[in-house]
Amino acid sequence: MHVDVKELKGHPGAQRTLSRTVDAPSGLGTVLVGIAEHSDLDLDLRVESVHEGVLLTGTASAEVTGQCGRCLDPLGYPLTVDVMQLYTWTPEGHQADGDDEETREVTAELTLELEPVLRDLLVSALPFQPVCRADCPGLCSQCGFRMEEDPGHHHEQLDPRWAALASLADTLNHDDEDDDASS
Template identity: 70%
Template sequence: MKHPQQSSLLQVDVKELKGRPGTGEEILRTVPAPAGFATVLVGVAESSDIDLDVRLESVHEGVLVTGTATARVTGECGRCLDPLSYPLTVDLMQLFSWDAEEGRDGDEDDTRIVGEDITLDLEPVLRDLVVTALPFQPVCRGDCPGLCSQCGFRMEEDPEHVHEQLDPRWAALQDLAAELNEDEDKA
């Protein structure tokens, strides 16, 4: 569920741009992140800051939105589960069509429609850009050794940590070798 303040801050009024191709305006604002800007292990925390630096330009077809959005990604490493945090900047470039029919003529995924109240809703565009920019397997650093798959031990604390694992296909040969060694010891 959207918080009313979050929703209104991601709605941009473009009444002044309608019917005036070539005109534009700049938007510099910090908005709270809506819920769901995340994957399983990392994301932009709800209500954390997203800094928008956006230019709206009226074109014949609608409003072209270009600029950047910057936020802090937080979460945990997919290997060792340590917390991680880093800045993420995504580039915006989205055409919002004035006419719903014009938007359907082209590629529906690339064109969005200006709302009936002559506003743009930037939330879906930002969600698409931020979530797809998040790593599928986030790591605290590229050479993170992670945790032992057997016992959960931190491999960074002892890189030589191993568990003796016997391949069950060789178990019969190991038993035979033990028998032969016993026979040699008796002789």
């Protein structure tokens, strides 16, 4: 994903738009969600020559797919991020350092490398704890039951203090049964 900006060099104010759909690169995701490799990444960008370099603005859109962090159901939704990045002109003889996130530089070939910028924006826009919907009840923490199928599902006596009382109650109940059986 390179954008040629040769014609912008030395022409502050010159600009052009860049609308295209590209293949999403690999690794645009976290453990649970991400943008699938080779899925459509829609770019609607504008490059503008400014004194210090080239200003890249616009949006990037893609389809996020993955799994709900609560119920593990598949999920998907469209994501659009705003892009605003200044690429500074590389001083003569200076090699652009593509790994520096703070300052991007126009490459020696007078192109912009879009991928690192888009990668940062898209990955940081992914939810840390993705859910299929805000009120997803998830799975029962004890048995994995899908809570959606029965919101009343629960296990008795989660609290150990109540568990102690419950076993006492059980004992008493069994005594009652024994009494009933003998009478």
